Amino acid sequence: MNVLQNVGIGSAINRVDGLQKVTGRARYAAEHPVPGLLHGVIVSGAIPKGRIVTLEDSEARAVPGVVEVLSHKNRPHVAWFDRSHKDMVAPPGSPFKALYDDKILFSGQPIALVIAESFEVARYAASLVRASYEVEPHNTDFHKAQAERFMPSKKRDTYHPPKNRGDADAAFAAAPVKVSAEYHLATEHHNPMEMHASTVVWEGDGSLTVFDKTQGPQNVRDYLAGVFGMSASTIRVMNPFVGGAFGSGLRPQYQVYLAVMAARMLQRSVRVVMTRQQMFTHGHRPEALQSVQLGAERDGTMTAIRNSATTSTSRYENNMEDVVIWGMMNYACENAAGEYAIAPVDTATSTDMRAPGAATGMTFFEMAVDELAYAAGIDPLEFRLKNYSETDQMNGTPFTSKALREAYAEGAEAFGWSRRSQAPRSMKEGRELVGWGVATGMWDAMFSKTSASARLSANGHLEVASAASDIGTGTYTVMTQAAADTLGLPVEQIAVRLGDSSLPKAPVEGGSWMAASVGAAVQLACRSVAEKLLSAAAKMQNSPLAGASMEAVRFSGGRIALRDDPARGVAITEVMRASGTDVIAVEETASAGISGMISQMRKSRNTHSAIFVEVRVDEELGVVRVTRVVNAAAAGRIINPKTARSQILGGVVMGISMALHEESMTDHRYGRFMNHNYAEYHVPVNADIHDIQVIFVDEPDPEVTPLGVKGLGEIGIVGTAAAVANAIFHATGKRVRALPITIDKLV
Numbered sequence: 097m098n099v100l101q102n103v104g105i106g107s108a109i110n111r112v113d114g115l116q117k118v119t120g121r122a123r124y125a126a127e128h129p130v131p132g133l134l135h136g137v138i139v140s141g142a143i144p145k146g147r148i149v150t151l152e153d154s155e156a157r158a159v160p161g162v163v164e165v166l167s168h169k170n171r172p173h174v175a176w177f178d179r180s181h182k183d184m185v186a187p188p189g190s191p192f193k194a195l196y197d198d199k200i201l202f203s204g205q206p207i208a209l210v211i212a213e214s215f216e217v218a219r220y221a222a223s224l225v226r227a228s229y230e231v232e233p234h235n236t237d238f239h240k241a242q243a244e245r246f247m248p249s250k251k252r253d254t255y256h257p258p259k260n261r262g263d264a265d266a267a268f269a270a271a272p273v274k275v276s277a278e279y280h281l282a283t284e285h286h287n288p289m290e291m292h293a294s295t296v297v298w299e300g301d302g303s304l305t306v307f308d309k310t311q312g313p314q315n316v317r318d319y320l321a322g323v324f325g326m327s328a329s330t331i332r333v334m335n336p337f338v339g340g341a342f343g344s345g346l347r348p349q350y351q352v353y354l355a356v357m358a359a360r361m362l363q364r365s366v367r368v369v370m371t372r373q374q375m376f377t378h379g380h381r382p383e384a385l386q387s388v389q390l391g392a393e394r395d396g397t398m399t400a401i402r403n404s405a406t407t408s409t410s411r412y413e414n415n416m417e418d419v420v421i422w423g424m425m426n427y428a429c430e431n432a433a434g435e436y437a438i439a440p441v442d443t444a445t446s447t448d449m450r451a452p453g454a455a456t457g458m459t460f461f462e463m464a465v466d467e468l469a470y471a472a473g474i475d476p477l478e479f480r481l482k483n484y485s486e487t488d489q490m491n492g493t494p495f496t497s498k499a500l501r502e503a504y505a506e507g508a509e510a511f512g513w514s515r516r517s518q519a520p521r522s523m524k525e526g527r528e529l530v531g532w533g534v535a536t537g538m539w540d541a542m543f544s545k546t547s548a549s550a551r552l553s554a555n556g557h558l559e560v561a562s563a564a565s566d567i568g569t570g571t572y573t574v575m576t577q578a579a580a581d582t583l584g585l586p587v588e589q590i591a592v593r594l595g596d597s598s599l600p601k602a603p604v605e606g607g608s609w610m611a612a613s614v615g616a617a618v619q620l621a622c623r624s625v626a627e628k629l630l631s632a633a634a635k636m637q638n639s640p641l642a643g644a645s646m647e648a649v650r651f652s653g654g655r656i657a658l659r660d661d662p663a664r665g666v667a668i669t670e671v672m673r674a675s676g677t678d679v680i681a682v683e684e685t686a687s688a689g690i691s692g693m694i695s696q697m698r699k700s701r702n703t704h705s706a707i708f709v710e711v712r713v714d715e716e717l718g719v720v721r722v723t724r725v726v727n728a729a730a731a732g733r734i735i736n737p738k739t740a741r742s743q744i745l746g747g748v749v750m751g752i753s754m755a756l757h758e759e760s761m762t763d764h765r766y767g768r769f770m771n772h773n774y775a776e777y778h779v780p781v782n783a784d785i786h787d788i789q790v791i792f793v794d795e796p797d798p799e800v801t802p803l804g805v806k807g808l809g810e811i812g813i814v815g816t817a818a819a820v821a822n823a824i825f826h827a828t829g830k831r832v833r834a835l836p837i838t839i840d841k842l843v
């Protein structure tokens with residue numbers, strides 16, 4: 097019996113690459129086998145700032161099996177230094193150039209690459225490279241860096257400052273109820289399981305195949321072409337599987353640059369993998385200071401918002417985030433002023449990390465809103481509903497959709513919020529203080545121009561392809577479902593190709609735009625195949641579909657049939673046979689189009705969420721357990737409830753991590769992140785994670801993107817840390833305004 101299972105958009109199928117992943121058949125950047133491979137090991141510098149005086153590599157070179165030691169002394173010429181680089185994700189400034197000269201810009205900077213016939217030999221020889229330095233004064237203390245705080249330039253840095261309204265200063269001064277608080281977020285480092293790695297295959301004719309850990313293979317290809325003065329057509333970058341990234345793989349990292357440099361110089365295939373420790377020597381979520389001042393009437397009506405923030409960047413690039421806009425957009429309040437600046441420290445440039453800007457800014461704003469609700473003596477959920485806005489308050493535009501009210505309601509119901517008592521420390525159970533907190537999350541619902549191809553074979557097998565990436569988010573599955581939805585084919589007959597720069601053009605996977613964008617591109621390509629099939633079917637002898645329009649037919653179970661009379665139809669394979677077609681191949685591009693661009697100017701596009709958290713705090717020991725989380729997301733149409741839920745779960749875990757665990761600690765004497773390993777840089781383990789319930793509220797939105805999809809990769813983290821912090825206040829009566837909330841801050 098042929099059971100037809102719905103696998104299209106909206107169905108909770110298992111991720112199609114799941115079996116490959118759990119059986120080890122999915123290969124990551126450092127796992128692709130290449131004959132005659134050389135191994136490069138990076139030598140990291142010891143000082144935070146200054147210059148290399150001597151670099152002694154003769155001992156390393158003397159080790160049998162060592163092929164070359166690359167450093168600023170002998171590096172080959174690269175084109176980068178002649179013209180601008182092409183990394184589309186780079187912030188304004190002058191990007192770090194590994195092995196360029198003797199200058200040291202940050203601790204752990206790569207100073208040499210030892211290349212050998214085996215990894216073990218390279219690693220041993222790397223330990224023999226000696227450098228001496230001239231040390232210059234440095235500063236890695238972000239609090240001290242406030243003295244060098246500056247406003248990014250609107251023109252040069254393409255910075256979009258917040259739009260102020262009303263008179264926030266006067267309103268704040270006059271407010272009968274007010275809070276004023278300073279918040280701090282520690283530096284956090286991305287710690288995906290897969291470390292940055294590149295396997296560069298020297299193809300003999302000078303062209304390269306590069307297996308790279310990246311969120312955008314075409315961006316890496318264009319970057320490498322620019323840096324090494326190569327034609328983009330001679331470089332193919334592959335990232336069929338990515339072991340997590342969270343933003344760390346948006347920019348090409350220095351190991352790909354070093355591996356390609358070595359491969360070209362030696363005309364051999366080369367692999368370079370960063371160590372876990374070296375993962376702490378590139379981008380990180382910027383350290384942040386944020387000051388929030390809020391005013392309200394005695395009845396809880398918000399009257400004033402003043403929101404100011406500083407985030408860290410390096411001395412050589414101006415990395416910026418949208419930190420202060422979120423609360424200004426979200427709440428009905430007539431007077432609001434925001435201000436944002438950056439301050440340089442002597443580290444590598446900070447970079448995007450899951451929901452950059454919002455994860456920091458909305459979290460602190462939502463912690464301040466909780467403080468204001470308490471100052472006004474109002475339940476924090478009721479307070480948010482009282483100041484609810486249907487429109488984007490900062491830009492004065494309507495949203496394409498905003499089902500945040502429903503998220504609050506469904507989340508509160510599932511959590512049991514009505515059973516909460518308002519007073520801090522009022523819900524003690526045994527030796528545990530119980531606290532319940534709520535917060536709001538907000539992120540952009542973006543769409544990015546994307547192309548996809550579709551290729552239908554005579555046997556009914558379909559291949560869809562795009563240079564998109566799947567960083568664990570489910571892109572393979574999204575593309576499969578968009579295709580299945582349009583052409584009515586079973587999953588087994590659909591193959592997806594992605595993670596290859598030679599495929600149709602796609603953006604980097606970031607900003608939560610990939611599902612909406614590549615989903616639309618695949619749908620367009622498959623619709624174009626469907627049209628060709630229908631026109632061939634209509635021409636068949638005695639065709640039941642003669643004269644039928646696309647609207648009158650349905651593609652389902654491998655057949656094309658009349659919607660009104662499903663018995664009248666033909667199998668797709670029959671159409672292919674009758675028309676003598678071996679293959680139907682198309683490529684289509686999904687873009688916002690004119691109407692989309694007009695809509696983008698006139699309407700705001702955002703995802704929203706309501707997060708409810710229960711914590712239990714051991715009063716004597718200060719140990720916090722997050723025992724329950726309900727995250728209710730309003731994110732438009734859900735392509736796959738199962739993979740979508742996984743995205744929110746991951747975001748919530750990362751939010752709990754931000755609230756309680758993650759902190760890159762610097763020894764300012766050496767300007768170095770000290771806890772650069774999984775033992776000392778804390779991320780949650782299974783024992784830290786308890787019950788998490790994910791709710792998707794109904795939010796039909798045909799306008800936001802072609803499929804009505806808003807994206808889910810980032811919204812799960814936004815506001816979660818605030819809900820945890822607010823719950824900790826409710827449990828303990830202590831306001832901790834510096835994240836992470838470690839035990840020492842509670843006892």
Ligand code: MOS
Nearest residue numbers: 343449450606607
């Ligand atoms: Mo995400 S920080 O856009 O990879």
